[in-house]
Amino acid sequence: MSTAASLHQSRKRKNAVMMTLCVIAAGIGLAWLALILGALIYKGLSGVNLAVFTEMTPPPGDAGGLLNAIYGSIMMTIIGIIVGTPIGVLAGTYMAEYGRFSKLTTVVRFINDILLSAPSIIIGLFVYELMVRPMGHFSAIAGAVALAILVIPVVVRTTEDMLNLVPNALREAGTAIGAPRWVVIRSVAYRAALSGIVTGILLAIARISGETAPLLFTALNNQFWSSNLNAPMASLPVTIFQFALSPYEEWQQLAWTGALIITLTVLGLSIFARSLTGRREDR
């Protein structure tokens, strides 16, 4: 009896210890998020002023802003989204609609999932070999293409998932009144899956707006204002990379401010995107 009681005690103790460790693990995870955000706000906020958004990146040791980098980031992100989204949505449509049970879909889904987690610097090397080397110079358009390649797998994945959630009865109703398949897809399936597809696009924007590695040797960087897509263009992440590793205090401060801007943008986008699908689940 006493051994049974002590065994019971030791099992309960073990349970308490392990569960405490799990709570501690969750605490560590949350603390880490708080530490990173705290450092960003503490170091970044002190550098936020109007000049950041109105002046160009300064030469070493001077004050300045991040205007050309912000502009470059927005331009390349927009082009990347415009190029990548239609391809992603169409491929996702094939996988969920026309080819739902075909062999091709299984293969594409597997490859797409690998592309989704493939190291982004590899995509940078690919675009370098594909565009920069033949063209003979770095260019913003090469950077945008690298970003587009990162957009495609994200959009393919969410489009396919969301279209698969659309009830078949809706499609059958469309077909029953004589609508051809592509009209059913366009007017029924897309409409039903719209918020999910938009979520995917927002997540893709969030992902590429912080990407640095694929831009390093495609768009390179530019100290000055440039809106020429055929020339090197500054971007926020690459500028942060360059400025943070420099020995100049003004540059480091700008790097922190830029980091704060990117983080707030990315986190804002992903929270907004999640709230779109969150409402869906509740409904």
Add this chain to the structure above:
Amino acid sequence: MSAVQEAMPAIRGSRDATVRRFALTDSIFHGLTRAAAVLVLVLLGGVAISLIVGAWPALSTFGVSFVTTESWNPVTEKFGALAPIYGTIITSAIAIIIAVPLGIGIAIFLTELCPRPLRRPIGMAVELLAGIPSIIYGIWGLFVLAPFLQTTIQPVIISIFHGVPGLNSLFAGPPYGIGLLTSAMILAIMILPFITSITKDVFDTVPSVLKESAYGIGCTTWEVTRRVVIPYTRIGIMGGVMLALGRALGETMAVTFVIGNAHRISTSLFAPATTISATIANEFTEAVGDLYTSSLVALGLILFIITFLILAIARYMLMRIDARTGA
């Protein structure tokens, strides 16, 4: 009546035209979507081919010695990838060792212990860690974590293990702050959300009946988790860990900030080192000469092959658990 009969051929004609038009537009749209799907395959194939073509000069010059030698000398144009490969594997391995228990712990917390109203906010907060761009981890690691480790943690560890054989070479000074261990810690934070969210998802696939019957015979929460939930979801957890490993191996910017970019293999975890991706990020735009550039592309090819294999295994494992829950 006769008027209708007269109109019939015209109606039938326009109906046929409409059906033909529908069939045509539909096949165009079908072709378009199919082409987009094939393009995804072409992309991955294109990546592989372009890397092989770009890496060929280096691989044909150095042969097998490219992956077995340590020297990386742009001046004499002698390149060996051993140091970056070593750095990549060691940092990722340590990151996995740190992140797997933490991630599984958080998943247990979220599925078994956390009060229901807090589950979604806490789960979301951990997933937000995944959304933060890697360059942010880099700048944070360089300016916050590295100085902290350098002044506080590393001197203590070095003095503790000073006289212990084996461990004293593993934790040998001087404390730089940056290096293998710091990179591994940053990587661990970055992959934590992947492990947590996948583990949480596969934990949710465990049938309640299994858990309830274990609770019914008097098991504690830990025993249910250890003996029922984890064995049932082992493949899924392994898949998640492999996925996280794939991420860690290819992670670039965060590591580039804190690894120190030193092309040598050192037994000390506190020593500066380099990884494949950090080497490419640091040196690619400054590489002069075809052989140098080609060697960096060859590094990329090695990274591509390693991550492709790891991710393929991960996806295969996760597909198996999906198939089981689907059946």
